[in-house]
Amino acid sequence: MQLFWMEMKKIFSWKMMILLAFVNVVLYFLLFSFHIEYFPNGRPDRDDFAIEQKFIPKYGANINRKEYGDFVKEYNQKVQQADTYLKNDPQADDAGITSYESLRQWDDNNQKQSNYHDLIFFKRSIDEFWELQAMEGSMEQYKYRVEPIQSEMKYAEKGQKKHFQTILAEKKYPSYTDTVLENFNNVKTNLSIILFISVAIFISPLFLRDRLKELEPLQYSSKKGRRVYRTKLLAGLASTAILTTLLLFVYLSIYATNHTSSHFQLPLHSMSSYYWYDVTFWEYIVWSVLAICFSSLLLGTLSMAISTIVPNTIVLIGVQILTTFVMIAGVAFFLIGDTFSIFHPIWFVPAGYAVFFVLVVGLMIVVGKREARRDVL
8 A cells, every 4th residue: 555655646747737737727728718718708609608508497408389478578678778779869860760670670771870880789799788688589590490400300310300309309499509508518618629738748657767777676675575566556547536536527617607507407408409319408518528528537547558569658648649639539539528419420429439438448458468468687
């Protein structure tokens, strides 16, 4: 047990922690900060999000006809308020705009009307007018909620088409935008990239470091013998798990500042997206986090296997760059980024993880047996 803690101490050296902190600060600003600082990203996304936060507690996942009628009444009341505002604005009168409807139908060739439209929406940036546009988008989505599903069915494969037919039969129509879901998909993809790079840097030196210092003959000739390798392997896995947990806690805490908890209980079908499994948004987050943890542990194992067999630091860096590229291009963007996506076969993600697991564990077994037989004298 003492050797285990000594290996953990070596892995969590102060030099490595400073390097990881620096790398994560850089990666945060390159990959992560945009999806936090600019969420929702501009208008009308900001107004869509505000409306959804207001109406989700009131209407729930699916809006029925009565609730839609209430929604229209509220919209009409806001239109009346907008009409009053425009009637009392001399600049609106000068531009020939006397009502909200005339503002909606503004003539792009009329310079005064064009200027006034820009004044309302961009210079004055009046929230009520942007909110009206967002509400109109929600009303359009309700009116034409069936057509997008039917359109997808035209180009769907057999299994996908059957799934879309089930959606129509069960009337699982989208009621809200995909603003929140799209943001989280970007967050989790970039978070997985940050984690993969961090784990690769963190675990890679584990075995190579002792071999370059010619410590292995001393370690393997000790009382513990070749079991030292297994202890170091367990220390590496434990360290990977700790690092993954720590980084997930930090980045997900930052993500929490997007205040998307209002959407946690919504099923995915209500957020204008199509998935094989109609879990809630919260369950989707949990599954995504588990996928990131699983992938991170596999990468840690793969990094230790690479560290065992490479001859020097230069080769280690080259191999890890290639490995990290494959992890980002294959795992981050497809297995993690497209979790449950209906636009891949239903078996695609499970099969991808199964192949990844078998390859990594198989390589680790081969490397472990090689290490058990290797002559270190």
